[in-house]
Amino acid sequence: MIVCACLYLLGGSSRGRRQRRGEDVVHPLKVSLEDLYIGRSKKLSLSRNVICSKCDGKGSKSGASMKCSGCQGSGMKVSIRQLGPGMIQQMQHPCNECKGTGESISDKDRCPQCKGEKVVPEKKVLEVIVEKGMQNNQKITFPGEADEAVFTGDIVFVLQQKEHPRFKRKGDDLFVEHTLSLTEALCGFQFVITHLDGRQLLIKSLPGEVVKPDSFKAVNDEGMPLYRKPFLKGKLYIHFTEMRRKQQQAQREAYDEDDDEMPGGAQRVQCAQQ
Template sequence: MGGGGGGHDPFDIFQSFFGGGGSSRGRRQRRGEDVIHPLKVYLEDLYNGTSKKLSLSRSIICSKCAGLGQKSVASLKCPGCQGSGMKVSIRHLGPSMIQQMQHPCNECKGTEETINDKDRCTQCKGEKVVQEKKVLEVIVEKGMQNGQRITFPGEADEAVATHHHRDIVFALQQKEHPKFKHKGDYLFFEHNLSLVEAPCGFHFVLTHLDGRHLLIKSQPGDMDDWQTHSPQILSILPFLGVA
């Protein structure tokens, strides 16, 4: 992306917002021209809504040389690949056996041209792009679903060839909740009963995702079909975050 030089990851997004360490390059996925990042959220975040501020660095066209990487408009054909942008290497596998492989030219990085050191842009150092720091505020709206995507148009790297900004897309990934299961517009909650509570009635207080306390109760005989070995109730609550 962006031609910003080898080994540099232009999306140095803070790891804490993505649920773990490691290189963000390994987690980033490309779909067309979009740059997709997983964003881990709690079930409480989807129910109540939340916002997260993410710091990133992206590549943009150098304003001093307009993406040429040099002072003059004329460019030099790369001598390493003769302007093709590709090189062919041959590997000998055995007697009368060779393997031919094609790969981007290591001298011009596939751009098909080279820049004279004396003519190199002093701002981008011939890379054609510079790094820009930005802070994006991702708004997780109340009632959003696991897997839903939040798009920031034109906030990814700027392509040198087309000067077109790609989009950044955050895909919500809900972390497993210890009590509730979220399916569509409903919350599911399981509660184990004692052998006395099942036939004789019960009541207990359930703490909801927004901190409210709900009284769950039944009268004697309401659960005549309870299981002797594992009495259990399943409560189904509307996912009120959608309201």
């Protein structure tokens, strides 16, 4: 019979285990592109576990506890899994009866405040500052604000940018699409873009400029503010797209109707002088 080497994911007795740092608590935080452009402060109410003040985290009125019968005080249990013919695997995991503490408390000795859990829930309000120029998936950390332990972990908020209906972000640059008619592409254009902070940007072509489909126009210093350098900004790129075929067809038909009404040889479209 072949027996594979035992795999111990967690080991040692409760007496030999070192006190470990508490786990971090991670929360996703939905933010808009406007929040990341302008900056925003959000107050969030959270619940965390703190050490019971009545029993000082002992779980019992007198501090009395017994060795857990499920794990014999080790805090760990061993499970055996059959991998194949003649092969087994042993794995250790925290005892589910004592939650890995190696101790059990009788009902009569349990602390009336925490019911033997050693911790009680506490409400806490944190003010999360979303700074200008922060990125999608960037983390905002509150050290030592997670569930209380000997070494308390952190609360971490991970920014998740919601999709914007008009603007797209790539790094510190912004992209926006604008569809031009054939006349605008050939003869010039002028239109207004409402920016993320509500400002109105006037976008116009240069005299004699002809815009090709699928081309870009860059506007300096109108992109995203740089993180912790908000006076510096990326670029705003305007992506000029073609009119859809149906729109082009409708425009051609309108021009054809104009031709029918014009005397022979008359010019159909004339660009205004800029």
